[in-house]
Amino acid sequence: MLDQAADTTDIHALMADLGARARAAARILATAPSAAKDAALRAMADAIEARSAGILAANAEDVARAEEAGMAASFIDRLRLDDKRLAGIAEALREVAALPDPVGAVTAEWTRPNGLRIARVRTPLGVIGVIYESRPNVTADAGALCLKAGNAVILRGGSDSAASSAAIGEALRAGLEAANLPADAIQIVPTRDRAAVGAMLRGLGGAIDVIVPRGGRSLVERVQGEARVPVFAHLEGLCHVYLDATADLAMAVEVATNAKMRRTGVCGAAETLLVDRRDASRLLPPVLDALSLRGCEVRGTDEVRALWPDARPATEADFDTEYLDAIISVALVDGVDGAIQHIERHSSHHTEAIVADDEAVAERFLSSIDSAILLHNASTQFADGGEFGFGGEIGIATGKMHARGPVGVEQLTSFNYRVRGTGQIRP
Amino acid sequence: MLDQAADTTDIHALMADLGARARAAARILATAPSAAKDAALRAMADAIEARSAGILAANAEDVARAEEAGMAASFIDRLRLDDKRLAGIAEALREVAALPDPVGAVTAEWTRPNGLRIARVRTPLGVIGVIYESRPNVTADAGALCLKAGNAVILRGGSDSAASSAAIGEALRAGLEAANLPADAIQIVPTRDRAAVGAMLRGLGGAIDVIVPRGGRSLVERVQGEARVPVFAHLEGLCHVYLDATADLAMAVEVATNAKMRRTGVCGAAETLLVDRRDASRLLPPVLDALSLRGCEVRGTDEVRALWPDARPATEADFDTEYLDAIISVALVDGVDGAIQHIERHSSHHTEAIVADDEAVAERFLSSIDSAILLHNASTQFADGGEFGFGGEIGIATGKMHARGPVGVEQLTSFNYRVRGTGQIRP
Incomplete structure (x- = not known):
């Protein structure tokens, strides 16, 4: 289990601490060079492979619990990891490393009559909260896409995959540390208490900028109904x-x-x-x-x-x-x-x-x-980020604010204006 | 006063009706040709000029009420209209007409290895709610920028400028009708009841896509605190x-x-x-x-x-x-x-x-x-949309979602993906 679970029993203090750590990590990530982020992603892939025995053992615990609980075969199939699926997770991490860095890209540039040169430049969004059901691969996929766009991420997977997600999360954090980036850029919520989800939906006191739910209709409905921060999601695809x-x-x-x-x-x-x-x-x-x-x-x-x-x-x-x-x-x-x-x-x-x-x-x-x-x-x-050439997606959004359609790394960014002058003052 | 105020006393029914009208108008505006929108903007300017006596008379009522209430001189100065200020409002409308239409602009285009051609195209946001204090010119400025971007708008000005805003609003609606566009694309909330603001902040049952507050800190704080829809705003500029x-x-x-x-x-x-x-x-x-x-x-x-x-x-x-x-x-x-x-x-x-x-x-x-x-x-x-070359701004946003910095017509749009194929199916 992750160290931040150590000895706190107060769920709100725990979540507030997670939020503060994520915010601090996001500040460092925002100006991290592309090379460092890509090195971290490759180190994560290596760590997934190096720790495969431990991850599969953790996954076996989750699967055993699900079987005992009489979950459906299709559910258990989505939950189960094997060497091939782990290799796929590592490969996906390396593919994200190979994508162009969206941060710092100039999306528009013009010069005003007074000589001011204005550029619109992509910047990270900040801290992204991902709430998902029991597919352990989402831990790695979502973590990688958020990191690529310079964001910190707080991941809250389904209780049924808690051991698998924690083990994958430790590999991701090891990858960050290997590239001298803050491990807290990727945090797994270390509790099965559902109050943690409520705290995330309220934004952890301003620490979370956007929530991405990944799962079935009831999950998305709850998130859209309760969230006090923006949500990238689709309720259904009719x-x-x-x-x-x-x-x-x-x-x-x-x-x-x-x-x-x-x-x-x-x-x-x-x-x-x-x-x-x-x-x-x-x-x-x-x-x-x-x-x-x-x-x-x-x-x-x-x-x-x-x-x-x-x-x-x-x-x-x-x-x-x-x-x-x-x-x-x-x-x-x-x-x-x-x-x-x-x-x-x-x-x-x-x-x-x-x-x-x-x-x-x-x-x-x-x-x-x-x-x-x-x-x-x-x-x-x-209708898929991979098919659009986005190199993966964190989800598909049907809202019209900020992100729409497949949400890839570009739409996990914001932007600002950088204005270069030669001493211009406004008359 | 506007006809929709006619004989309803139930503020919620009134506001729901406003929202439904705005949504219906937005659907028509979304595909309105640029020429029709620009003709409407120019007809609005003409109508402001043709109705100047009536607008100034309505404004004189507002000013008299404010003076009786002992409002500060600076407040009354912002509230007061004269021929020169009305000419400025008409001129601003013509400037918005002359801007390029953001709707339909292709912001990215690429071809996939399977031959699918993907374009990202600007689309209107939908319905925008603007809540502002007692500057009557905002009625025309905000109405014009929203219309240019293909959006319907619901405007709720301060009670102190209610008569001025209503008179300007009627001129704007006459301009829309002259161009065969739905008058309900621009609606002025016809009541001073503050419950109307609360209803807008809750989104009028999904009819409002985004709220823009224009005014002092206390207004923006209320809007940011209570809104259940996205808000483009800045609380302060430190x-x-x-x-x-x-x-x-x-x-x-x-x-x-x-x-x-x-x-x-x-x-x-x-x-x-x-x-x-x-x-x-x-x-x-x-x-x-x-x-x-x-x-x-x-x-x-x-x-x-x-x-x-x-x-x-x-x-x-x-x-x-x-x-x-x-x-x-x-x-x-x-x-x-x-x-x-x-x-x-x-x-x-x-x-x-x-x-x-x-x-x-x-x-x-x-x-x-x-x-x-x-x-x-x-x-x-x-730090101003005009100085950035945006041809006006509806406000400045400090949030990182969707709009940031000066919010001009481009940031009053969303986008979608248009994919052109030759029979491609997904393997």
């Missing part, structure tokens, strides 16, 4: 695929099937299929045949069932449901404007796709819908 | 000027005097002067002579008083005080690192300046301090 009358049929089949069925449990999976009423008889049956053949249950409106009778009847609630399962709701709409209207009413503002050959129709879709990610002729399952 | 041993003396005198004395009541005014201990005997006396000659009271530490005996003794509290007056606190520090340490401890993270000939020293200052604006060899009084 993603739509719209097939325009100008869609290529083969592409429509491919994209719709991939968007729904590649993985049904991810937030970028499609939940609703909208088809242009003008050409539904051409598009609908082959697409629904393909989905059905892949094992997808189809729920359609009466119009849909007239064209494809195997569909079960869809209720209004179906169009507001994130199934995260092999089920899709289907409706006909009046062209792209009908699709936009349907999406405005039902979307979670995450990701929507259009399949269309008509560029003007596609541009109307892309420019009219208020969602984080809009795709033309591509699958919604590309 | 700005520092640091004179390095490598500073040019004449420049040091000019910059320090301008930073403190050009206008003492603005948030970018300097409150503390820090001088490099290594060369204080050269720098300090002429700078303090110049400040004193301009009528500034000097409060210094014992070291400062040893070099310049006219200084009054400074207490520790002086270095945490935003005077907004002709008073400056002065201390010696050990070079740029000493200055950075002092600023870390006392700054409000608004604006800090260094005067130095040594570029490396200046870069250390600019890259080490966590404030919104850092200047080298220039006055802190440049």
